[in-house]
Amino acid sequence: MTRQMTGARMVVQALKDQGVDTVFGYPGGAVLPIYDEIFQQNDIRHVLVRHEQGAVHAAEGYARSTGKPGVVLVTSGPGATNAVTGLTDALLDSIPLVVLSGQVPTFMIGTDGFQEADTVGITRPCTKHNWLVKDTEKLSETIHQAFHVATTGRPGPTLVDIPKDVQFAQGSYTPPAKSKTDHYQPTVKGDIDAITDLVELIETAERPIFYTGGGVINSGPGACQILRELVDGTGFPITSTLMGLGAYPATGDKWLGMLGMHGLYEANMAMHDCDLMINVGARFDDRITGRIDAFSPGSQKAHIDIDPSSINKVIHVDLPIVGDVGHVLEDLLRIWKSRGRKTNSDALKNWWKQIDAWKEVKCLTYRNSDKIIKPQYAVERLEALTRGKDRYVTTEVGQHQMWAAQFMGFDEPGRWMTSGGLGTMGYGLPASVGVQQAHPDALVINVAGDASWLMNMQEMGTAVQFRLPIKQFILNNERLGMVRQWQQLLHGERYSHSWSESLPDFVKLAEAFGCKGRLVKDPAELDDAIQEMLDYDGPFILDVLVEKHENCFPMIPSGEPHNKMLLGEVEATDAIQGAGATLV
Amino acid sequence: MSALKIKKGASRKSAYDLRDPNSEVIETHTLAVTVDNEAGVLARVIGLFSGRGYNIDSLTVAEVDHLGHTSRITIVTRGTPAVIEQIKAQLGRIVPVHDVHDLTVEGPSVERELALFKVHGTGNDRVEALRLADIFRANAVDSTLESFVFELTGTPDKIDAFAELMRPLGLVEMARTGVAALSRGKE
Numbered sequence: 001m002t003r004q005m006t007g008a009r010m011v012v013q014a015l016k017d018q019g020v021d022t023v024f025g026y027p028g029g030a031v032l033p034i035y036d037e038i039f040q041q042n043d044i045r046h047v048l049v050r051h052e053q054g055a056v057h058a059a060e061g062y063a064r065s066t067g068k069p070g071v072v073l074v075t076s077g078p079g080a081t082n083a084v085t086g087l088t089d090a091l092l093d094s095i096p097l098v099v100l101s102g103q104v105p106t107f108m109i110g111t112d113g114f115q116e117a118d119t120v121g122i123t124r125p126c127t128k129h130n131w132l133v134k135d136t137e138k139l140s141e142t143i144h145q146a147f148h149v150a151t152t153g154r155p156g157p158t159l160v161d162i163p164k165d166v167q168f169a170q171g172s173y174t175p176p177a178k179s180k181t182d183h184y185q186p187t188v189k190g191d192i193d194a195i196t197d198l199v200e201l202i203e204t205a206e207r208p209i210f211y212t213g214g215g216v217i218n219s220g221p222g223a224c225q226i227l228r229e230l231v232d233g234t235g236f237p238i239t240s241t242l243m244g245l246g247a248y249p250a251t252g253d254k255w256l257g258m259l260g261m262h263g264l265y266e267a268n269m270a271m272h273d274c275d276l277m278i279n280v281g282a283r284f285d286d287r288i289t290g291r292i293d294a295f296s297p298g299s300q301k302a303h304i305d306i307d308p309s310s311i312n313k314v315i316h317v318d319l320p321i322v323g324d325v326g327h328v329l330e331d332l333l334r335i336w337k338s339r340g341r342k343t344n345s346d347a348l349k350n351w352w353k354q355i356d357a358w359k360e361v362k363c364l365t366y367r368n369s370d371k372i373i374k375p376q377y378a379v380e381r382l383e384a385l386t387r388g389k390d391r392y393v394t395t396e397v398g399q400h401q402m403w404a405a406q407f408m409g410f411d412e413p414g415r416w417m418t419s420g421g422l423g424t425m426g427y428g429l430p431a432s433v434g435v436q437q438a439h440p441d442a443l444v445i446n447v448a449g450d451a452s453w454l455m456n457m458q459e460m461g462t463a464v465q466f467r468l469p470i471k472q473f474i475l476n477n478e479r480l481g482m483v484r485q486w487q488q489l490l491h492g493e494r495y496s497h498s499w500s501e502s503l504p505d506f507v508k509l510a511e512a513f514g515c516k517g518r519l520v521k522d523p524a525e526l527d528d529a530i531q532e533m534l535d536y537d538g539p540f541i542l543d544v545l546v547e548k549h550e551n552c553f554p555m556i557p558s559g560e561p562h563n564k565m566l567l568g569e570v571e572a573t574d575a576i577q578g579a580g581a582t583l584v
Numbered sequence: 585m586s587a588l589k590i591k592k593g594a595s596r597k598s599a600y601d602l603r604d605p606n607s608e609v610i611e612t613h614t615l616a617v618t619v620d621n622e623a624g625v626l627a628r629v630i631g632l633f634s635g636r637g638y639n640i641d642s643l644t645v646a647e648v649d650h651l652g653h654t655s656r657i658t659i660v661t662r663g664t665p666a667v668i669e670q671i672k673a674q675l676g677r678i679v680p681v682h683d684v685h686d687l688t689v690e691g692p693s694v695e696r697e698l699a700l701f702k703v704h705g706t707g708n709d710r711v712e713a714l715r716l717a718d719i720f721r722a723n724a725v726d727s728t729l730e731s732f733v734f735e736l737t738g739t740p741d742k743i744d745a746f747a748e749l750m751r752p753l754g755l756v757e758m759a760r761t762g763v764a765a766l767s768r769g770k771e
């Protein structure tokens with residue numbers, strides 16, 4: 001039996017049938033019928049953001065911290081174009097989102113109608129797939145397909161553009177089970193021969209390493225569990241990208257810390273010198289590889305990835321395995337166990353001896369001060385005072401982001417939300433809104449830089465309206481710190497437009513939004529200030545005045561291989577030269 | 585240095601592995617892509633090529649299954665072996681794409697293109713144009729006292745060759761369809 005209803009009601013019905021409990025959105029003329037339906041029901045909560053970019057980042061935070069797709073509703077024209085940065089962010093970081101946008105009525109498409117934009121055209125390159133629905137009969141099925149595409153295979157954002165007349169018209173509703181998903185069926189099971197080959201390599205490798213990434217988080221908590229069993233069973237060291245933090249616990253004794261441009265010395269050296277690299281759900285990003293022709297020159301490389309286009313895109317691998325991390329690791333673990341759980345244990349002992357020697361370098365050491373708060377110290381104290389709590393951390397983009405990745409530890413997946421691929425300043429605050437919405441009782445902290453934070457600060461209004469007690473931890477260096485660091489290393493300390501003048505008084509700003517703020521600049525008062533932020537029952541902005549010209553180390557200068565890391569201030573002047581200077 | 589060995593070809597199914605992955609040699613490949621014939625699908629394919637900086641030498645598209653609404657897109661592209669593999673993988677990722685066949689590596693295939701040539705001329709040039717058209721098995725599909733429109737089907741090379749010959753004889757306009765290709769044999 002098919003049910004007749006309007007397109008607008010269909011939207012709400014489809015969302016309910018997809019198990020959606022929260023929508024982040026902003027109304028306008030082209031979505032009024034859908035908003036009218038939202039008004040007349042109680043199952044789906046609508047969070048009114050202050051800017052559509054905020055809605056998309058909030059949905060990303062919601063998605064990353066729950067494993068469910070984030071849902072966004074925006075109006076046509078400017079509503080849709082404001083969503084573009086968020087869509088691109090979600091595409092690069094493989095975050096499942098379904099964005100519904102209003103469109104001018106079908107009979108006005110192409111006439112430059114009021115608030116008309118070619119939304120599917122504009123968002124084609126920044127969605128995994130998108131649809132313009134011109135017929136109410138096809139609307140519900142399309143929305144179900146959008147959920148299917150967003151959440152299966154390599155996750156990503158989808159968009160459904162819905163003209164206003166399609167929302168008003170009647171049509172028959174197709175439930176999810178009856179919607180066809182077509183030929184779009186990504187491979188999840190890995191090739192057993194390839195997996196067996198990998199087991200053989202694991203059994204004999206002398207200097208192996210697991211290099212894991214966001215794909216493990218995408219695959220889900222089950223995949224993380226199997227990864228832990230595999231790492232602990234084999235005793236192999238493990239490092240992760242920025243996107244994969246928490247898949248293996250930071251407290252685990254096989255953990256080397258993050259790798260890459262601002263990753264740990266021991267992780268990068270081990271990547272460079274290994275003889276077997278097992279890439280699990282990571283994409284050989286340029287922040288990881290450094291100079292391609294000098295990337296881990298002596299290793300055999302295996303790569304587990306659900307997206308065939310990730311394989312051999314940047315680095316040629318010896319053993320590709322296309323499939324879902326959880327499924328592949330399950331087979332891998334089973335075969336490895338059935339063949340007697342073998343590893344080359346003598347060689348492994350030597351390997352660990354070498355790694356322990358690299359750890360002795362203590363690459364995160366910084367010069368602390370009792371006069372001024374060092375940003376690293378601020379993050380260390382935040383970590384110390386919140387570790388063990390039911391905690392979620394988001395970040396903005398810049399030095400503070402890297403310090404958070406270096407100095408905070410994550411023991412569970414989905415607890416760390418950051419913009420990695422696109423590096424979107426302004427991500428963290430709205431993402432914290434989305435995370436807190438999904439986890440009302442948890443502690444949600446956005447580790448921010450002053451410049452990034454201003455980019456979407458309007459979302460404090462959302463937090464106050466919806467009583468979301470997010471904590472904004474701003475490392476205020478009155479600089480675009482990361483840019484300033486590059487200008488120091490690359491452009492002769494000519495700090496062209498990389499400082500923030502006329503910053504707002506963040507405490508007054510907090511009060512203006514109706515929440516609470518505090519400024520802290522004395523290292524001796526830092527703990528007390530953090531504690532006040534944590535204890536406060538509501539949104540809080542902590543303005544931490546930190547050392548203005550601190551640099552983030554370690555750092556692999558662009559265009560250099562892993563073993564050419566810079567560890568501290570002394571060696572850093574004019575560090576980036578020649579061909580490396582053209583890289584970002 | 586330990587000697588980790590992977591059995592050659594044991595678990596790999598891509599023709600990519602038969603070639604040197606780091607080769608810088610530029611190859612030309614003909615790809616046949618089956619897609620759902622839905623709005624925007626061509627824009628997706630072309631957008632992929634322009635967005636990622638791949639080359640398109642020729643592109644043909646038409647619905648080939650009117651019941652199933654699928655179209656066949658034939659693309660002639662150039663790149664190193666690694667780039668060609670990436671192009672195929674990226675095409676395969678597009679949701680309405682059903683399958684991608686690399687006719688260049690999947691065994692022998694036939695490639696044909698159709699072209700129309702407008703040639704102005706009188707006197708000897710006109711006679712010579714007609715004579716050459718005959719040699720190339722081109723048909724005159726339109727004629728006036730001062731011009732012909734020739735139709736020619738063949739490989740892109742043959743069409744190039746004919747165009748070169750017509751140029752001094754008064755070639756004024758030319759239209760080409762781009763390549764259509766099929767694998768040989770019964771499969």
Ligand SMILES: Cc1cc2nc3c(=O)[nH]c(=O)nc-3n(C[C@H](O)[C@H](O)[C@H](O)COP(=O)(O)OP(=O)(O)OC[C@H]3O[C@@H](n4cnc5c(N)ncnc54)[C@H](O)[C@@H]3O)c2cc1C
Pocket residue numbers: 092093094153154155212213214215216218219240241242243244258259260261262263280281282283284285287288304305306307310323324325326397398401402419420421422423424482
């Ligand atoms: C200022 C700044 C500095 C940075 N510095 C660093 C740095 O020092 N170190 C660092 O690591 N990063 C750094 N980054 C982040 C970096 O830019 C990339 O975003 C990140 O390295 C990519 O992580 P990933 O390889 O895990 O890939 P992701 O982008 O998380 O991609 C996941 C991969 O897994 C695959 N996948 C998805 N789902 C599955 C599944 N179910 N099964 C199997 N495979 C799946 C996908 O196809 C994809 O290939 C920095 C970013 C910024 C903004």
Ligand SMILES: Cc1ncc(C[n+]2csc(CCOP(=O)(O)OP(=O)(O)O)c2C)c(N)n1
Pocket residue numbers: 396397398399400401422423424425426448449450451452453475477479480481482483
């Ligand atoms: C939207 C956007 N614009 C510009 C950049 C380039 N960029 C990267 S980091 C950075 C400075 C960030 O400054 P801040 O937020 O204060 O953090 P800090 O580096 O000082 O910790 C800039 C401008 C970006 N990543 N995103």
